[in-house]
Amino acid sequence: MVEKDRPGRPKSIVRVCWECLAESPVIRSFNSHPRESFDHVPGKVGDFESEWTMFRASIVEVADRCCGRKVVVACRGGTARTHWWRPAVRDAVRLKKESYRALLACGTPEGADRYRQAKRSAATAVAEAKTRAWKEFGEAMENGFEKVLDHHLANQGITLLSLPDDVVLLVSSARDLQRSLDWFAAACEAAGMKISTFKSEAMVLNRKKVECLLRVKEEILPQVEEFKYLGVLFTSEGRMEQETDRRIGAASAVMLTRLRSIGVKRELSHKAKDEWMELAKEEQCEFLPFLSPREVIMKNGRIAGLQFCRTEQTEEGDWLEDQEQVVRLKADYIISAFGSILSDPQVTAAMAPVKLNRWGTPEVDTDTMQTSEPWVFAGGDVAGLANTTVESVNDGKQAAWHIHRYIQSLYGHTVEPVPKLPLFYSAIDLVDISIAVCGIKFPNPFGLASAPPTTSAAMIRRAFEQGWGFAVTKTFGLDKDLVTNVSPRIVRGTTSGNLYGPGQGSFLNIELISEKTAAYWCQSVAELKKSFPTNVVISSIMCSYNKEDWTELAKMAEDSGADALELNLSCPHGMGERGMGLACGQDPVLVRNICRWVRAAVSIPFFAKLTPNVTNIVDIAKAAHEGGANGVTATNTVSGMMGLKADGAPWPSVGKGKRTTYGGVSGNAIRPIALRAVSAIARAIPGFPILATGGIDSADTGLQFLHAGASVLQVCSAVQNQDLTVIGDYCVGLKALLYLKSLNLNYWEGQSPPTEKHQKGKPVPKLEDLIGKNIPSFGPYLKKRKEALADYKKKLKDADKADMKEPASIRCSMVKQPIPTVKDVIARSLNYIGAYQELNNLEQVEALIDEEMCINCGKCYMTCNDSGYQAIKFDPETHIPKVTDSCTGCTLCLSVCPIIDCIKMVTRKTPYEPKRGLPVSPVC
Structure with missing residues (x-):
């Protein structure tokens, strides 16, 4: 039986409670499935009662039919009877073995990568196949459960299973049920137990700890420790009875009806974290759930124990205390960790007129945290609702919002019930990071580059909702220039070594311009500007070296309502072969003419997107400036090849022929190239607007580009690494960096103060001043170092001084000079470059x-x-x-x-x- 329907080896497998099997090593063999098969469960005569043997046979039969038996001495690949060993699984395992042999032969990092990937795939395939097999097994057991009714348990035929809370009686027919109940009640009373019949067709057994056998007439009632799944009895190697008695304080006998299961464990009366529970178990702590403390037992003025009453839950979900079931524990100390009540009369009187429940806590509306008095709100421990710190914090948030609603209602204002609390607020949030470029006001300098993050209008819409200041559409052309991309086309970079997952230092792509039409993008731009009038939308366009084409497309984009245009003269792959992109952007003459054509066609600002794949990018920027461009974008991706595999095949490789082409490298790897391009253009053409792109992945790197001469910043690879929500960090980070420039913190590195002398993060004095020499922090020297520091601290203490003299804290609350704007920091670093x-x-x-x-x-x-x-x-x-x-x-x-x-x-x-x-x- 699989506890959860998920791939992987299940945590709990079929644990059949054959009587007399608990101490046998057989149970360990059986529980190790699927590594061990059903064949390893012995059916030796005398090991179990005959009826259990029959029951086992039916389970093995169904399991064999669903899962198959893996024979230990079988040839490689298993046998046909192992049904989960299907072609897909076999191929995955074979590929893993082949990859391992190849790794042993070559020993290269690429071979190791292929082996790890193949091993992971094989493990997943095997786990999923076995999970499916176990699921089929469970379904087959469900369908064939009626067969169990033909067997005998404890010498009684199973013809009816009655479903109570804790006990099931095995009877011959429904007519014998009441008679069996009478016998059972008498047997329980003789054993010191009490039967409560609050259900008409079910009974609950509540018993104190007794050491006796339960009998129904002359037969011993079979007690099962747990029964969870479709006719399969569970055990835990014979220890459950003891653990149940010792930790829970109750023992139960449970069996299963067809298609339903009964759990002996009710929900615990506390909500401790799982890791806390596990830690407590390791420390041999005892858990006594379903007990309510009633009285502290005193003897000679000292605590001698604690008395509890048993708690039970009704069908309506209410908890009741059974005063007849009393548990006493010896104790020297009592620590009230949870479940305490408010009983101090002075405190309760001070809380008037708030209504309290019987536990002494306020009656609270769990949605609004409002008490019986509309002006009083409560949450956390005092309200008895929260069990963890996180829940208490959430109570506070809920209460804060509804307090706001209540106060506003006193003045006739209506506030929506859905909480929308502001984030942490400080003076940094007041910093203005907007900037005007070419007469266009950008809410903030961060925008999306013309790249995969702007593949569609819906993605740009989500970007604006997250807080991006502007976006450049994916480059589009005329319908005659429509493209179809290949795949794969965007791959992780190798510039950071074998780093997998988010945080890649670079990417390589062989993606072309947008596959969508110009009409789609023009309509999308109009819709975006209507929905987000304060955000800036820049249309990226591309044509071949043809005046009519550039004129037509530029006018179409302008008419759509775009704030500006970006002329893609720099795509390093694919488009150059069509006479577009890079083919136009490497020649200053072509760039100058294209800019002149567009300048004559439109009145809105436009920026020429430059390629770094030239000898001198400044010459191209000057040509764009001379052609009438309002600015440039620097830079596009760098042409390159990211890597080759051990067999010589490139990555990405397209089709059966494994062909590739030189693609565009992006991300942090090209930041030095982009910084050089931006600063060189800014030095050569002072005041010329530059839209920087290439390795901007934080507020700090964004500020570097601003210092280098950029006006606004375009981002792509950082979003590919994470998602659009990084804009929150960028905006707050830039505000903080600008705010810090107003303070006297020139010795800080951005938001980082100078590093104190430390070892493992703890401040340390200069040891040479204490003992006349310095010693390292390892081996036998470490002990001497600790002794010297201990003596130093002792002398400080004896001299009535502070433990360790901490450096004076830096007060940053007072602004020393005006906070600079984004425009103020542009090109600040150019004076240092020469x-x-x-x-x-x-x-x-x-x-x-x-x-x-x-x-x-x-x-x-x-x-x-x-x-x-x-x-x-x-x-x-x-x-x-x-x-x-x-x-x-x-x-x-x-x-x-x-x-x-x-x-x-x-x-x-x-x-x-x-x-x-x-x-x-x-x-x-």
């Missing part, structure tokens, strides 16, 4: 390693030794690194150090003299 000959080779730096923060990993030594100037030495005993005079300030060590700010580049104290290798010949 020719190499302008760099000063007299102002040299060298590495300084913070010994307190160093973790002695040796990475700085390794890179300096094999890729630098052998300027770092390691102490042979302490492994403390030392930087020698050979340091040239190359900064390799800082680049690979895993601890932030452990290595800093400081001004060189001695003049730098290059090592020329051989004496320099005098220059005449």
Whole structure:
């Protein structure tokens, strides 16, 4: 039996409670299915009662028919009787084995990737096949359950199963039911049990802990620990009876009716987290559910125990306390963790006129958290509704909204009942990040690039709803230039190594322009502008080098209501072969003429989208500027090939021939190229608007592009990595960065304060000042280090000082200067960029390693030794690194150090003299 209908090996398999089987090793073999088969369940005469043997035979028969038997000595691939071993499963397993052999032969990372993928696929195929087989088994057991009625249990024929809460009686017919109940009642009374008959056709057995057998007339009533699924009896290797008595305080005998199941365990009266329960079980804690504390037992003025009453739930869901069922526990201490009541008369009087229930908690409307008094709201523990902190927090949110509704209603205002609470609010939220470019006001500088995230109007609509300031439509052309894409066409990059999942450093695509018509996009733009008048919609268009085509398409896009146009002159794959895209964007003459044609055709602003696949992108930008373009987009994707597999096949590969083409690389991998392009254009054409794109994945990187000269920012790969909701982080992050610029925090790196001296995140003093020398934080030195720090803290304590002197906190609440706008930070970094000959080779730096923060990993030594100037030495005993005079300030060590700010580049104290290798010949 599978507990949940899901792929994978089930947690609980058929656990048949054959009497006398509990202590047998057979149960372990049976429970290990599907690794072990039904053949491993012995049917040896004498192991069970004959009726159980017959019952077992029927189960094995059905299981064999549904799941098959996997013979241990069978040939490879199993046998035909293993029905889940179907061709699809066999092929998946065979592919896994072949991939493993290939991995052993070549040992390449690509081979390892293929083997892991094949192994995962094979495991999924096998798990799903076995799950289907078990499901068929359950259905067959359901359909064939009536066969069980032909068997005998405890020498009585099973002709009727009565369905009570905790007990089932096996009787010969319905007419014998009452007589059997009478016998059973007498037997229970003799055993010290009480029978309550609150149902006409069912009975509940409530018993105290007794050690006796239950008899019906002369027959022993068979007690089953659990019975859950279609005629199959469950056990837990004979321990359930003991665990039930010890932990739950009740034992039950349960059997199943056809098509229904009865659980012996009622819902616990508390809602502790599963992980807390498991941890408590590991600590040997006892759980006593369904008990209500009634009295604390005192002896000689001290706590001696606690008395409980049994609780039961009625059919209506109400809980009742049975005063006749009393449980007493010895106790020295009582910790009230939950279920406490409010009984202090002074507190209850202070809460008047709020109505309280019998537990002393306010009567609360669970939807509004409103009490009997409309102006009083309650939630969390005081209302007795929440069981966890998360639930209490949610109560507070609900109450806050309905308090708002109540107050507004006092003044005649109506507020909708659905809560819409604002997010956390601070002065940062007041920062204005809007910007005007070419007379167009952008709500924020973040928008979607012409790429997969803008494939359709519906996607752009969702983007605006999430908060994106603008969007560039997927590039479209005239109907004569319609395209059909191939697949696969968008793949993960290899620039970050074998990194899988979100967070890819790059992507490669061989996707063409939009497959949708120009008419579709023109209609979509009109609808989007009607729904989102404050958002900016830019239509991306593409044609071949034809004046009539560019004129026609540009006018069509303008008439649709687009705020601006983007001329795609840069698609690096596919379109260039048609004389479009890259074919037009690599020649300054063609770019200049196309811009002139569009300028003559439309009056709205337009931007030429430039390609980085040229010798000098500045020449192309100047041509667009001369042609009348209002700005440029820099840059499109970089032409490249992402990778080849071990067999030489490319990825992505199309069709049976596994063909590919050079595609466009995007994402963080091209950010350096895009930053260079943006800054170079901004330096060459000051004030020329630039729509930056290429590796913008955060507010911080967005600010970098603004500093480089960009006006607004286009995003694609970051959305491909996550989803459209990243815009929330971008906007708040940019607001925070601008706000911080108004404070005296020049030594901060963005939103990050300077790194304190620390070890494993804990501040540490400079050990050399305490004991005269520094020692590392590993091995036997770690103990000495801890002792030295302990002595230091003790001296501070003895001197009546603070434990560890914490650095003075930085107060950031007072604004020192006006908060800059987005326009204020544009091109701020251009003054720092120039020719190499302008760099000063007299102002040299060298590495300084913070010994307190160093973790002695040796990475700085390794890179300096094999890729630098052998300027770092390691102490042979302490492994403390030392930087020698050979340091040239190359900064390799800082680049690979895993601890932030452990290595800093400081001004060189001695003049730098290059090592020329051989004496320099005098220059005449």
